Amino acid sequence: MPTLVLTRAEVARVLDPPSLLPALRRAFIAHSSGATAKPLRVRSALPGPGTATVLFPGVAAGVPAYTVKVHAKFPAEAPAIRGVLCLHAADTGALLAVMDSTHLTAVRTGLAGALAADVLARPDADTVAVIGAGVQGRHQLGALAAMRAVRSVRVFDVDAGRAAAFARTMADELGVAVEAAGDAATALHDGAPAGAARRARPAARRAHAGVVARRRRGAESGRVRGAGRVGAARRGAPVTDVGHRRIGGAPADVAALQLAIDPA
Numbered sequence: 124m125p126t127l128v129l130t131r132a133e134v135a136r137v138l139d140p141p142s143l144l145p146a147l148r149r150a151f152i153a154h155s156s157g158a159t160a161k162p163l164r165v166r167s168a169l170p171g172p173g174t175a176t177v178l179f180p181g182v183a184a185g186v187p188a189y190t191v192k193v194h195a196k197f198p199a200e201a202p203a204i205r206g207v208l209c210l211h212a213a214d215t216g217a218l219l220a221v222m223d224s225t226h227l228t229a230v231r232t233g234l235a236g237a238l239a240a241d242v243l244a245r246p247d248a249d250t251v252a253v254i255g256a257g258v259q260g261r262h263q264l265g266a267l268a269a270m271r272a273v274r275s276v277r278v279f280d281v282d283a284g285r286a287a288a289f290a291r292t293m294a295d296e297l298g299v300a301v302e303a304a305g306d307a308a309t310a311l312h313d314g315a316p317a318g319a320a321r322r323a324r325p326a327a328r329r330a331h332a333g334v335v336a337r338r339r340r341g342a343e344s345g346r347v348r349g350a351g352r353v354g355a356a357r358r359g360a361p362v363t364d365v366g367h368r369r370i371g372g373a374p375a376d377v378a379a380l381q382l383a384i385d386p387a
Contacts, residue, residue, distance in 0.1 A: 129222035140230050140262075141269040147234050150183045158184060173197040187213045192224055202258075204228065233262025241270045249274035252310045256280035256289035268297050276301040279310040 129137075153159050159182050166176045174196050181190035194206035208224040211217060236259065240251075249272055253260045256278050264276060276299060280286040286303040294301040304310035 124217070124219070126218050127220040127222075129220065131223035131226050134222050135226045138227065138230060140234060140266060143230075143234060144238065144266070144270065146183070147231070148238055151235075151238065153184050169195070171197075172199065181208075182213075188219060189213055192228075194224065194228070202229075229258055229262055233259055234266045236263040237266035237270060240267055244271075251276045253278040253289075254280075254307055254310060256282070256286045260289060261293065264293055265296070268299070273297065273299050275299060277304045277310040278302070279304040279307045 150159075160180060162178060162180060164176060164178050166174060168174055176194045176196070177191065178194070179189075179191040181192065188210050191209045191211065192206060193209075194204055196204050202225050204225060206224045206228075208222050208227060209218060210220040210222075212219055240263070251264060251267060251273055253264055253276060257280075260278065264273075267273065276290075276293065276297075278286050278289050278293075278301065280289065280303075283303065283305075290301040290303045
């Protein structure tokens with residue numbers, strides 16, 4: 124059998140993100156229950172400005188194949204992350220397909236963040252806060268809107284023009300009110316219950332409400348960088364993931380604490 128080769132454009136053309144949500148939800152649950160092999164991540168510096176990472180194996184129950192993903196990250200480039208995903212037959216190791224993984228990874232990350240927000244938010248939550256008006260903000264907001272009714276969105280970015288452009292684009296795309304906020308606190312807490320809004324700091328405020336976003340910060344050009352993580356609410360509680368339906372505390376008042384910041 125010949126190996127299928129897919130370019131980034133071909134991956135984008137055939138990929139239907141909303142249709143992947145049920146399978147990704149099942150995969151998270153299987154991972155949380157220990158039903159799948161624990162994946163490995165091997166990272167190494169490169170001679171130049173980049174880093175290389177290999178992630179393997181990617182497996183899912185009922186799929187007779189596994190993946191190996193090879194990524195290189197060059198922060199000054201656009202996109203910053205580039206790589207390929209290799210699909211192998213589980214019984215023989217035969218190489219079934221090689222595809223560009225840049226768009227695929229961005230979509231997967233967006234769906235995962237939206238799933239986490241949907242699982243941890245109140246069933247009737249319809250206001251979304253987006254921190255960082257980049258690629259992940261667009262992917263995660265779009266995926267979240269495919270899972271639940273979204274009434275309004277507030278977005279903050281250190282680049283006010285970028286936030287305003289994001290608001291216009293996503294308002295047209297989703298047909299909902301999208302507002303650029305002047306700061307992160309306003310994006311996260313405007314309209315939230317007064318008791319939650321008075322607490323010490325953004326992460327702690329949401330922690331008391333039932334969900335906490337843990338983040339890394341970088342200082343290059345003043346831009347917030349890094350990836351967010353949704354975790355357990357109470358101090359000392361173990362970090363959980365989207366595979367678990369229940370965590371300590373009540374669900375969040377704001378549907379999405381999107382802190383997977385676009386590094387570009």
